[in-house]
Structure formats: structure tokens, C-alpha cells
Amino acid sequence: MIDEKSVIEKIKKGDIDSYSILINEYQNNIYSLCLSIVKNVDDALDLTQEAFLIAYENIKNFKQEAKFSTWVYRIAYNLCVNFIKRKGEIFSLEDEDITNVEIEDKTSSIWEEIEKDERVKMISEGLKRIKDSDRLIIELKDIKGLTYEEISIILSIPMGTVKSKLYRARENLKKVVEDIIKKGDFKK
Amino acid sequence: MERKEEIYNIHELIDEKKDEEILSLIKNDEILLDKYKSLSIMLNDLKNVETEKIPVNIDKKIIKKIKNQRRRRKALSLSLSFALSILFIIILFSPFSYKKENKISRFISNKNYKYTISNYVAMNNINNVEITLYLKDEFVEEKTGYLKIPKEEFDLLFETLNEKGDLVINKIEGSGEKTDHINIKINYKNYPKISFVSLIGYILPYIIIAIIMLLPLPFLLKRHKKWKSY
Numbered sequence: 003m004i005d006e007k008s009v010i011e012k013i014k015k016g017d018i019d020s021y022s023i024l025i026n027e028y029q030n031n032i033y034s035l036c037l038s039i040v041k042n043v044d045d046a047l048d049l050t051q052e053a054f055l056i057a058y059e060n061i062k063n064f065k066q067e068a069k070f071s072t073w074v075y076r077i078a079y080n081l082c083v084n085f086i087k088r089k090g091e092i093f094s095l096e097d098e099d100i101t102n103v104e105i106e107d108k109t110s111s112i113w114e115e116i117e118k119d120e121r122v123k124m125i126s127e128g129l130k131r132i133k134d135s136d137r138l139i140i141e142l143k144d145i146k147g148l149t150y151e152e153i154s155i156i157l158s159i160p161m162g163t164v165k166s167k168l169y170r171a172r173e174n175l176k177k178v179v180e181d182i183i184k185k186g187d188f189k190k
Numbered sequence: 191m192e193r194k195e196e197i198y199n200i201h202e203l204i205d206e207k208k209d210e211e212i213l214s215l216i217k218n219d220e221i222l223l224d225k226y227k228s229l230s231i232m233l234n235d236l237k238n239v240e241t242e243k244i245p246v247n248i249d250k251k252i253i254k255k256i257k258n259q260r261r262r263r264k265a266l267s268l269s270l271s272f273a274l275s276i277l278f279i280i281i282l283f284s285p286f287s288y289k290k291e292n293k294i295s296r297f298i299s300n301k302n303y304k305y306t307i308s309n310y311v312a313m314n315n316i317n318n319v320e321i322t323l324y325l326k327d328e329f330v331e332e333k334t335g336y337l338k339i340p341k342e343e344f345d346l347l348f349e350t351l352n353e354k355g356d357l358v359i360n361k362i363e364g365s366g367e368k369t370d371h372i373n374i375k376i377n378y379k380n381y382p383k384i385s386f387v388s389l390i391g392y393i394l395p396y397i398i399i400a401i402i403m404l405l406p407l408p409f410l411l412k413r414h415k416k417w418k419s420y
Contacts, residue, residue, distance in 0.1 A: 018253060018256055018257060018260075019253060021249075021252070021253060021256070022249035022250070022252075022253055025248060025249040025252055025253075026247070026249050029244050029247070029248055029249070030241070030243050030244050031241075033242065033243070033244040034241035034242045034243075037242050038241075038242075043245065047244070047245065047246070047248070050244065050248060051248050051251065051252055051255075054248070054252050055252060055255060055256065058252070058256055108220070108221065108224040109224065109228050110224045110225075110227035110228040110231070112228070113227070113228045113231040113232065114227075114231070118235065118238075121231070121232075121235045122235050122238045122239055125232065125235050125236060125239055126239050126240075129239065140236065141241060143205075144233055144236040144237070145236055145237070145239055145241055146241075147237075150205075165201075165202060166198075168201070169197075169198050169201045169202075172201060172229070172232070172233075173197075175232070176228065176229065176232055179232065
């Protein structure tokens with residue numbers, strides 16, 4: 003773990019090279035966020051760089067009320083959404099009614115029967131098959147371990163919406179993975 | 191409580207790690223227990239899912255870009271301040287002023303009158319004053335530069351010149367005759383009326399300066415707007 007505050011103070015005082023510490027710490031997270039939205043390696047790489055450049059340009063305005071990573075995530079998210087819009091595509095985080103979630107029969111045995119490594123691979127495959135917005139919210143919460151509050155800041159949506167979106171996204175992923183397991187619809 | 195709400199609560203309670211509350215919720219409810227088990231397995235497994243890693247390190251590239259940007263900005267601000275200084279000097283020396291010459295002839299009626307040095311008329315923006323003194327159409331003396339003359343003796347002239355600039359006449363001596371003739375040639379800066387010529391020569395440069403100074407405004411506004419969206 004880096005001492006984020008002191009690094010940011012150094013950068014604010016003009017030590018540009020210290021910025022590479024923050025870039026190295028967060029570049030993978032920001033890149034994976036960009037990639038899950040724009041779905042193109044080169045575009046994701048460009049947007050990641052742009053997010054870090056914008057963050058640097060405005061670092062003097064950063065008051066450290068939130069984590070630096072949350073701030074860069076938010077910049078990157080906005081860049082990606084604008085990029086998608088410019089391409090004429092839509093990335094929507096519209097809130098959906100939780101009552102649309104189907105209640106399946108008992109399924110825990112399906113999960114328990116499979117080895118952990120296999121399950122992880124199947125979940126990775128399931129993540130590719132769900133909606134982009136569902137994947138994004140699961141990635142932020144369940145893979146990267148961000149808090150509801152942080153996700154709410156990054157995506158500019160209320161915390162209640164984050165919770166309901168996450169609930170729905172998880173249920174969708176669960177259903178997709180269970181389908182993969184049941185149908186054996188998975189190439190190792 | 192509806193089944194779907196109960197499942198929603200399980201999600202929340204798992205996130206908040208409230209095991210006791212989960213246990214009380216799923217107690218004696220096989221479907222909820224099953225949901226909890228499968229969900230817990232999935233959420234644990236999700237922690238082991240690897241996300242895409244960045245294919246190349248971008249830190250050096252970004253630092254290089256920042257340093258280049260800094261250099262460019264420094265050069266830009268230097269050239270901008272140089273341009274502004276030049277502009278300031280240009281404005282200071284008013285190259286856009288409109289020059290005009292005017293000739294005024296007046297008669298003075300004093301005999302052997304001496305205008306003393308201590309008296310003078312002050313007006314604004316006169317460049318130069320030339321005085322040629324004629325006595326009975328005979329050339330006597332020509333003076334150029336700053337001269338002085340008593341105000342009350344030059345009322346008519348003063349009225350004419352008052353709006354146009356400084357007039358300082360050192361000394362004019364009258365002759366023995368009743369009337370002497372003084373020719374006064376004045377170069378003065380003037381603020382001309384708006385016409386096509388004056389627009390080209392006078393107002394247009396100021397408009398160009400204003401446009402140059404306002405040029406960065408849309409860029410700054412765009413930047414501000416962009417920044418506000420983050």
C-alpha cells in the first residue's frame with residue numbers, strides 16, 4: 003500500500019515523477035474499467051492515459067475527501083461514456099425494478115458440485131455474457147471490492163440505485179453461470 | 191415480506207457481513223438458505239476472477255507527456271507575455287492615432303506688446319506648434335516648438351484650440367502698427383469621427399486586439415465545462 007496523501011502532496015508541490023507511483027498503482031483498475039465499457043484494447047488504453055492526464059492537470063483541485071482511485075475511476079468512467087456516445091452507442095445504467103428478478107429453484111448443489119477453479123472460469127465466461135452495465139457494477143463491487151459509496155460517486159447514481167443494480171446484476175450473472183453449468187456450454 | 195425482498199436483503203446483509211441477521215432470515219427457509227449458499231459461493235469465487243491487465247505500462251509515457259505539455263505551456267506563456275508586452279508598447283505609443291494639421295490665422299491689435307514667458311495656455315494632446323509672425327505682410331520671425339502666450343490675449347485662438355490640444359507660446363512681440371498678423375500651424379492628435387478611414391486606421395486595430403485577447407475564452411470555457419463534468 004502506498005501513502006497516497008504524501009504522494010499527492012509531493013505531486014502538488016511539482017514533483018512530476020511521483021505521479022508514476024499513482025499510475026502504477028491504479029493503471030490496471032482504470033484500464034479494466036475502460037475496457038469493460040469501450041470493449042477495445044487500443045481505445046481503453048488511450049482513455050486510461052487520458053484519465054491520468056486529466057487527473058494530473060487537476061490534481062491541485064483534488065481535496066482528498068475521496069480516494070484518488072475513486073476520483074480517477076470517475077474521470078475514466080465519464081471519458082468512456084462520452085467516448086461511447088460519440089460513437090453513437092449507448093451505455094445505460096438505467097435502474098430496473100428488482101421484482102423482475104426470477105426466483106429459481108434450489109441451485110446451490112449445482113455450485114457445490116464443481117471445483118473452485120472451474121467455477122471461477124465459468125464465472126469469467128458468465129461475465130462476458132451479461133450486460134455491460136451489470137458486468138461493470140459487479141467488477142467494481144465484487145471483484146475490485148469498492149464500497150457502495152465509492153461506486154455511487156464513480157457512476158453518479160444514488161447509493162440505493164447502486165444496491166438494486168448490483169442485486170439485479172448478481173442475479174443475472176448467477177442465472178447465466180448456472181445455465182453454463184447445466185448446459186455444459188463452456189469451452190475450457 | 192415478499193420473497194424477492196428477502197433475497198435482496200440477503201445480498202445486502204452479505205455485503206455488510208451481518209451473519210447473525212442472515213441466519214435469522216434464512217432460518218427454517220430452505221429456499222432462502224439455498225439462495226444464500228449459492229450466492230456466497232459465487233461472491234467468493236468472484237474475488238478470484240482476474241480482470242484484464244493493462245498490456246503496457248503507461249506511467250513513463252504519461253510522465254513524458256506531462257513534461258512536454260509543461261514545456262509547451264511555458265513557451266506559450268513566454269511568447270504570450272512577449273506579445274502582450276509588444277502590444278502594450280504599441281498601445282502606449284499610440285500608433286493608431288489620427289494626425290491632422292490645422293492652420294489658424296488671427297489678427298492681434300496690440301502695439302509693441304510683449305508676451306511674457308510666465309503666461310501660458312495649456313491644452314491637451316498638441317504635438318507641435320509653429321508660429322509665424324507677420325507685420326504688415328512682412329515676415330518677421332518664425333518660431334517652432336513650445337511657446338508661451340497670455341491666455342487673455344489669445345481668447346479667440348484659445349477657444350479654437352482648446353478642444354484640440356496644448357498650445358504654449360513663449361513670446362510674441364507686436365509692431366508699431368495697429369494690426370499684426372499671426373499664422374499658427376498646429377499638429378495635433380485628434381479622436382476622429384467614425385468613418386471607413388477612421389475604422390481602418392483607428393478602431394480596427396483595437397478590435398483586432400480585443401479578438402486576440404478573447405480567442406482563448408471558448409477554449410477555457412470548454413475546458414471548464416469538461417472539468418465540471420468530472
